[in-house]
Amino acid sequence: MAGPLCGAxxxxxxRPRVLVITPDFPPVKGGIQILSHRIASSFRMLxxxxxxxxxxxxxxxxxxxxxxxxxxxxxxxxxxxxxxxLNAGATRVALRDRPDVVxxxxxxxxxxxxxxxxxxxxPFVQYVYAKEIGAKPQLARFALTRADxxxxxxxxxxxxxxAAGAPAxxxxxxxxxxxxxxxxxxxxxxxxxxxxxxxxxxEDRYKGHDVMLRALPLVRAEVPDVRWHVIxxxxxxxxxxxRAQALGLGDSVQFLGRVSDEARDEELARANAFCMxxxxxxxxxxxxxxxxxxxEANAHGVxxxxxxxxxxxDAVVHGETGLLVDPQDHVAVADALVALLRDRDLAxxxxxxxxxxxxxxxxxxxxxxxxxxxxxxLT
Amino acid sequence: MNAAQEHRGPxxxxxxxxxxxxISLGVRRLSIIDVAGGHQPLSNEDGTVWAIxxxxxxxxxxxxxxxxxxxxxxxxxxxxxxxxxxxEEYQEDLVHALKGMFAFAIxxxxxxxxxxxRDRFGEKPMFVQRSDxxxxxxxxxxxxxxxxxxxxxxxxxxxxxxxxxxxVPGPRTIVQGIEQLLPGxxxxxxxxxxxxxxxxxxxxxxxxxxxxxxxxxxxxxxLRLLEQSVAGTLVSDVPVxxxxxxxxxxxxxxALVAAASARAPETFTVGYDVGQVSELAEARKAADQLxxxxxxxxxxxxxxxxRVSVVLSALDQPLADPAVIPVHAVSELARRHVKVVVGGxxxxxxxxxxxxxxxxxxSTQVKRVLPxxxxxxxxRALAFPPxxxxxxxxxxxxxxxxxxxxxLDWVTARRRYARPQMYGPxxxxxxxxxxxxxxxxxxxxxxxxELGGDAFMQLDQRHWLPDDVLxxxxxxxxxxxxxxxxxxxxxxxxxxxxxVQATTHLSGYGKKLLRxxxxxxxxxxxxxxxxxxFRVPGGHWLRxxxxxxxxxxxxxxxxxxxxxxxREFLRASMDRHAGGEDRTSILWPILAAGLWLDRYxxxx
Numbered sequence: 015m016a017g018p019l020c021g022a023x024x025x026x027x028x029r030p031r032v033l034v035i036t037p038d039f040p041p042v043k044g045g046i047q048i049l050s051h052r053i054a055s056s057f058r059m060l061x062x063x064x065x066x067x068x069x070x071x072x073x074x075x076x077x078x079x080x081x082x083x084x085x086x087x088x089x090x091x092x093x094x095x096x097x098x099x100l101n102a103g104a105t106r107v108a109l110r111d112r113p114d115v116v117x118x119x120x121x122x123x124x125x126x127x128x129x130x131x132x133x134x135x136x137p138f139v140q141y142v143y144a145k146e147i148g149a150k151p152q153l154a155r156f157a158l159t160r161a162d163x164x165x166x167x168x169x170x171x172x173x174x175x176x177a178a179g180a181p182a183x184x185x186x187x188x189x190x191x192x193x194x195x196x197x198x199x200x201x202x203x204x205x206x207x208x209x210x211x212x213x214x215x216x217e218d219r220y221k222g223h224d225v226m227l228r229a230l231p232l233v234r235a236e237v238p239d240v241r242w243h244v245i246x247x248x249x250x251x252x253x254x255x256x257r258a259q260a261l262g263l264g265d266s267v268q269f270l271g272r273v274s275d276e277a278r279d280e281e282l283a284r285a286n287a288f289c290m291x292x293x294x295x296x297x298x299x300x301x302x303x304x305x306x307x308x309x310e311a312n313a314h315g316v317x318x319x320x321x322x323x324x325x326x327x328d329a330v331v332h333g334e335t336g337l338l339v340d341p342q343d344h345v346a347v348a349d350a351l352v353a354l355l356r357d358r359d360l361a362x363x364x365x366x367x368x369x370x371x372x373x374x375x376x377x378x379x380x381x382x383x384x385x386x387x388x389x390x391x392l393t
Numbered sequence: 394m395n396a397a398q399e400h401r402g403p404x405x406x407x408x409x410x411x412x413x414x415x416i417s418l419g420v421r422r423l424s425i426i427d428v429a430g431g432h433q434p435l436s437n438e439d440g441t442v443w444a445i446x447x448x449x450x451x452x453x454x455x456x457x458x459x460x461x462x463x464x465x466x467x468x469x470x471x472x473x474x475x476x477x478x479x480x481e482e483y484q485e486d487l488v489h490a491l492k493g494m495f496a497f498a499i500x501x502x503x504x505x506x507x508x509x510x511r512d513r514f515g516e517k518p519m520f521v522q523r524s525d526x527x528x529x530x531x532x533x534x535x536x537x538x539x540x541x542x543x544x545x546x547x548x549x550x551x552x553x554x555x556x557x558x559x560x561v562p563g564p565r566t567i568v569q570g571i572e573q574l575l576p577g578x579x580x581x582x583x584x585x586x587x588x589x590x591x592x593x594x595x596x597x598x599x600x601x602x603x604x605x606x607x608x609x610x611x612x613x614x615x616l617r618l619l620e621q622s623v624a625g626t627l628v629s630d631v632p633v634x635x636x637x638x639x640x641x642x643x644x645x646x647x648a649l650v651a652a653a654s655a656r657a658p659e660t661f662t663v664g665y666d667v668g669q670v671s672e673l674a675e676a677r678k679a680a681d682q683l684x685x686x687x688x689x690x691x692x693x694x695x696x697x698x699x700r701v702s703v704v705l706s707a708l709d710q711p712l713a714d715p716a717v718i719p720v721h722a723v724s725e726l727a728r729r730h731v732k733v734v735v736g737g738x739x740x741x742x743x744x745x746x747x748x749x750x751x752x753x754x755x756s757t758q759v760k761r762v763l764p765x766x767x768x769x770x771x772x773r774a775l776a777f778p779p780x781x782x783x784x785x786x787x788x789x790x791x792x793x794x795x796x797x798x799x800x801l802d803w804v805t806a807r808r809r810y811a812r813p814q815m816y817g818p819x820x821x822x823x824x825x826x827x828x829x830x831x832x833x834x835x836x837x838x839x840x841x842x843e844l845g846g847d848a849f850m851q852l853d854q855r856h857w858l859p860d861d862v863l864x865x866x867x868x869x870x871x872x873x874x875x876x877x878x879x880x881x882x883x884x885x886x887x888x889x890x891x892x893v894q895a896t897t898h899l900s901g902y903g904k905k906l907l908r909x910x911x912x913x914x915x916x917x918x919x920x921x922x923x924x925x926x927f928r929v930p931g932g933h934w935l936r937x938x939x940x941x942x943x944x945x946x947x948x949x950x951x952x953x954x955x956x957x958x959x960r961e962f963l964r965a966s967m968d969r970h971a972g973g974e975d976r977t978s979i980l981w982p983i984l985a986a987g988l989w990l991d992r993y994x995x996x997x
Contacts, residue, residue: 217605219614224888228489231594235486249602253892256600256839262593297613342621345452345459345490 032060032388033113033136035104035123037097039066039083041075043272044215045306046143049167049190050119054081056381060388063111065104067096101126108136115139115388121146124157137162137391139384144303144325145218147174151298155179162391165384167304168325174300186387189328191377192309195279207239208355211285211316213278213307216248220301222291222321223254225344227261232348234266237355241265243281247272282314286361287354289319292326293341305329308336309375312368317361319350335368435473438466441502442480446473447532448495448517449876451625456490473497480508485579488594492625492883496532496574505584513595514739514882515563515576515859518709518867522571528582528589530574534709537571544993545569552957552986553823554832556816557801557809559713559982560861562832567710576859597854597887598839599847601894611893612909615886619910622883623649626735634659634731635685636723636877639675641907642737642746644683646880648914650735651683659730660685663723666693667937668930682915690726692719698938705985706992708868713982714861715931720869728873738862739881742853743890744907745898749803750846753796754899796844797837801830804857806978815979817956832856846895854887932977935970935984943967943980946987951994958983 034054038046054062061081068085069075076083086103089095104126108116116138118127127138140161147154158164158180166172166187176182210233214221226242233240244254244267251269258267273281282288288311292302304325308318312335320326321341332338337350354361410417436443450456453472456479461467465478472493479487480499485508494516499508509530511519522529522537531537538545545568551561563573574580577595582588623646627633635647637660650658660680664673673689680687692700697718704721705712727734741747801809808815812824836855840848863879870877880886890898890906898905935943946952946963953960963983970976 219606219889228884231486231489232483235483235489249605250892251602253600253602256598257888260593260596260598295610295614296617297609299610299613343455345456348490349459 029059029061030114030389030392031111032057032062032115032117033104033108033111034062034064034117034119035100035126036064036066036119037100037122038120039064041069041071045190045304046119048193048306049141052191052193052377053117053119053381053384055079056378057385058382060115060385063107063113065100065107067100097122105129108134112136115392117141117384117388118157118161121150121153121157124153124160128156128160131160131162139163139165139387139391141165141167142171142175142180142303143167144171144174144300146300147171147178148295148298148300151178163387165387168328170301170323170325170327171303186383188380188383188387189375190304190306190309191380192306192313192372192375193377194372195282195314206284207241208237208286209241209243209284210287210289210351210355211243211245211281211311212288212290213245213281213310214290215246216244216250216254218295219250220293220295220299222293222341223250224257225291225293225341225347226289227254227257227263227267228344229348229351230263230266231261232345233351233355234263236352240351240355242267243285244269245271245273245278245281279314282311282316285311285314285316287319287351288316288336289347289351291319291321291339291341291347292324293321294323300324302326309372312336312365313372315365315369317354317364317368319347319354331367331371334364335371336364435469435471435477437477437481442477443500443502444473444476444480444497446476446495446497447519448497448512449493449878450475450491450495451493451628452491453493454628484508485581485594488579494878494882498530507582507584509574509580509582510594511574511576511578513577513884514597514854514863514887516863516867516879516882518864519574520566520571521574521580523589524570527587534566534568534571538568544995545571549820549823550826550828552820553812553826554829555711555713555986556812556820556982557805557829558832558861559805559808560857560864561710562829562856562860565832576855595884597851597891599851599854599891599895600839601847601892604894604897608897608905608909611897612906614889615906616910616913618883618886618889619645619649619880620653622880622886623735624653625883626878626880627653631732632659632730633878634661634727634734636660636720636727636734636736637662637676637679637685637687638737639672639677639679640737641904641911642740642881644679644915645740645907645911646735646737647679647683647685648911649880651685652914658685659688659727661688661690661723661727661730661734663690663692663719663726665930666691667933672928679915688726688730690722692722694934694938697934698942701934701939701984702942702988704869704872705988707872708989710864711982711986711989712861712865712868713985714865715929715977715981717865717869719929720866721872724870724873724875724877728875732874733876733878734870735878735880736866737881738866738877738879739854739858739887740904740907742850742858742862743881743887744904745846745850745895746904747853748903749800750849750895751899751903752803753800753844753849754846754895796848797833798830800844800849800852801833805829808978808982811962811979814962815959815983817953817959819956820958846899850895850898851891854891931981932970932975935977935980939984940967942988943984946984950987951990952983952987955990955994957986957990 036050038044038050040047040051054064064083066085068088072085084107086099101123108130113136116127116130116136118124118138119141124140130136131138138161140157142164155178158175158178164175164180164185166175166185167190172185172187175185230242255269294301301324308320308329311318318330318336320330320336320338322338323341330336330338339346339350434443434445450472453475456475457467460478467474476497476499479490488510495512496517496519497510509519518532520531520534520537529537548567548569551565551567555561561567563575566573577593578591579594580591635650635658637643637647647660662676677687701718704717816824833852833856836852837848866877952958966976966979970980
């Protein structure tokens with residue numbers, strides 16, 4: 015009886031420990047939040063401890079997890095202070111636990127990762143997406159030149175990382191995964207108006223809601239009862255609503271705001287097309303790193319329309335799982351949507367292929383590859 | 394009707410009449426794109442859809458390519474033909490696919506429907522007349538007036554609005570029975586039922602989100618959109634020039650055009666032999682730095698009277714903006730070298746170039762903290778002459794008044810208060826009219842309570858911009874058969890500018906984002922320069938070369954003779970102006986209306 019118990023103890027002791035430092039973690043919603051959680055949850059060989067930021071609903075969420083989560087207090091309205099507190103908290107946990115390796119899921123926590131590396135010799139792996147590289151070029155350079163390995167989420171992100179100073183041979187391109195829905199509806203409702211869906215925070219102009227508003231009157235000219243449902247909230251919402259009104263779009267557009275996961279899934283189950291025509295922002299700023307949301311739409315059996323730039327070109331295969339268009343050409347966007355809404359065969363073919371392709375994007379697979387990178391820098 | 398518009402289109406003309414004789418379309422054409430193949434009116438393959446176009450569809454090549462892919466067959470590259478086929482795809486909604494400046498008509502033979510449309514900011518004009526003979530329309534008011542057989546009566550309310558504002562705000566025109574189609578509107582006429590429907594398809598709307606972006610990000614976006622817009626306006630088979638005043642707007646446009654062109658663009662500027670001539674030097678400096686082929690013209694005192702009487706009398710409707718004179722002159726100069734130019738119009742209204750926006754914001758702040766009685770007292774004290782011009786401005790800021798009235802008085806130099814003395818018997822009944830003030834209200838939708846910078850930027854974009862600025866530019870250009878394109882008015886640029894906080898636009902000297910964008914091309918000191926664009930020495934001219942024209946108005950002008958303007962008032966104003974007091978804001982509108990009316994009434 016002592017034997018198996020000892021064995022279990024030995025394995026537990028032998029499991030190397032990874033400190034995951036992340037400013038973005040559930041229950042807050044968003045792509046990086048999901049990614050941080052799913053990756054940490056999928057480790058088999060490594061024992062994770064997550065250091066992140068507090069949230070009112072965090073306690074209930076954290077109880078459900080299989081690993082330790084340490085939360086530092088959020089400084090309301092002062093993001094910079096929260097980031098400082100997170101870095102300090104991560105340092106404290108690292109001194110307590112002496113992890114074997116650090117996963118920094120955002121460049122804003124790279125100062126701690128780099129400090130631990132220099133002072134304690136703990137190697138670190140840096141995750142990069144896109145937007146943050148453009149927004150904080152100096153910090154990005156700092157993180158990318160000090161990390162032992164860099165995980166990029168798309169070819170586009172890899173290009174941005176190399177341009178920001180990451181040595182090409184230290185970058186691993188690992189596509190994110192996608193949560194498969196419990197049930198995938200294969201039959202779109204035939205009654206009811208044809209619906210186009212967009213999901214994103216209404217914060218960044220590059221997501222292309224403005225172009226979509228320009229396209230919609232043209233779509234409506236050919237598909238008169240078309241509806242555009244916009245999920246998400248943010249500073250741009252009122253501006254977009256006013257513009258929809260000025261264009262006389264009336265009932266054709268519905269801004270749904272922030273919705274529950276269930277309501278979101280319900281919208282995805284009913285939509286005839288998903289559309290988010292992210293473009294590359296101007297100047298040194300970066301656009302869509304990958305666009306997990308395209309895969310989520312595919313997972314629900316919805317064909318997608320995306321901009322033919324940035325990370326979306328990895329998330330969507332043109333003519334196979336969706337249509338890639340010039341994201342600044344509203345006439346082209348309208349054409350693509352009309353094609354999906356009118357040509358049932360095309361829509362079904364893309365939806366089927368999209369669902370099949372999504373099966374290759376599991377979080378288990380992505381997590382395994384990230385874990386391999388972490389183990390690699392350990393030795 | 395066609396002959397009346399020959400100057401708009403000297404290169405070609407054409408007409409179409411439908412088999413049932415319900416409709417007749419006529420065109421005068423200035424050839425820009427597909428000079429040989431663009432004869433108008435143009436129809437589809439089976440002659441069931443006919444179109445005529447005034448203006449330019451910048452994205453026509455891209456639209457044609459797309460329509461060809463959908464199986465449409467084109468006989469030319471002319472953008473009028475694009476309209477025909479686009480109409481087959483989208484009917485009325487085709488406007489949503491168009492970029493450019495346009496006023497067009499499409500006749501749908503099968504449905505028996507006529508569609509008229511005007512571009513989003515009103516760069517191209519469209520006049521419409523309902524009568525027992527049906528519906529007539531034209532690019533110029535005079536074409537309709539000429540076709541109606543008798544001279545229509547003046548609209549006295551419009552005349553009053555002109556005297557207050559300096560321009561006639563749409564949909565009104567100076568004559569009865571003829572209206573303008575407003576910018577961003579579609580008109581459909583069902584020939585079978587004889588029913589007219591007018592609806593908006595776009596309108597300028599200020600609706601900025603809370604500040605959540607870095608200034609650098611907004612500047613980068615401004616540049617990106619302007620680069621695209623400039624590239625769009627350069628789609629043309631002919632060389633393109635630039636109006637360059639040396640100010641921020643035109644210098645930025647010139648820099649963008651120069652960056653996008655293979656060979657050095659030609660730039661044009663105008664100056665005067667009186668008053669400040671530094672504009673010429675500024676423009677020259679900018680041209681040097683950009684390496685353009687620069688042309689200058691000086692409007693000298695000897696030639697100004699002739700130009701003023703020719704231009705002001707040839708206008709469709711009276712316009713009191715003296716800047717029409719330099720724009721006409723620089724158009725004449727440019728036309729000797731090019732058929733198309735780009736200009737900086739719209740930048741002030743979209744990117745916050747007028748200092749009054751900041752003053753209006755201040756006046757709202759004062760109102761919030763200062764009790765009305767104190768404000769009234771203070772204003773009266775500050776307006777006392779020895780305190781000077783600065784404190785008079787301050788008096789305006791704190792005087793208790795609705796912001797809408799304050800705005801009106803600032804942009805019109807308080808002309809409306811002079812009406813009881815200014816108006817002769819024919820207009821006297823309108824001396825207390827609020828028509829001009831009321832005409833502002835429909836453009837303030839989306840705003841309530843105390844109006845701020847956002848409200849007045851929107852108002853200017855919908856009221857002053859189409860009926861003063863763009864009217865002036867289109868007419869001055871067309872009198873010279875020159876097409877003037879305005880990259881700032883691309884809808885993408887406009888929608889973006891209108892979704893940026895007024896406080897961002899107005900910080901520093903105003904036009905913050907344009908100044909920042911210009912720093913990409915020029916060192917900092919240039920972008921800090923204040924507004925200069927084509928300022929006019931009108932007061933100077935009215936004391937010198939234009940005095941005989943004024944005197945003629947006094948003694949033989951229709952305006953005085955028919956009792957619109959009081960003769961004694963005019964004489965007194967002229968005397969005071971001659972004596973050194975600046976009465977330009979009264980004398981110029983009277984002169985402009987007088988010259989226009991003399992021609993209209995056939996007295997010149």
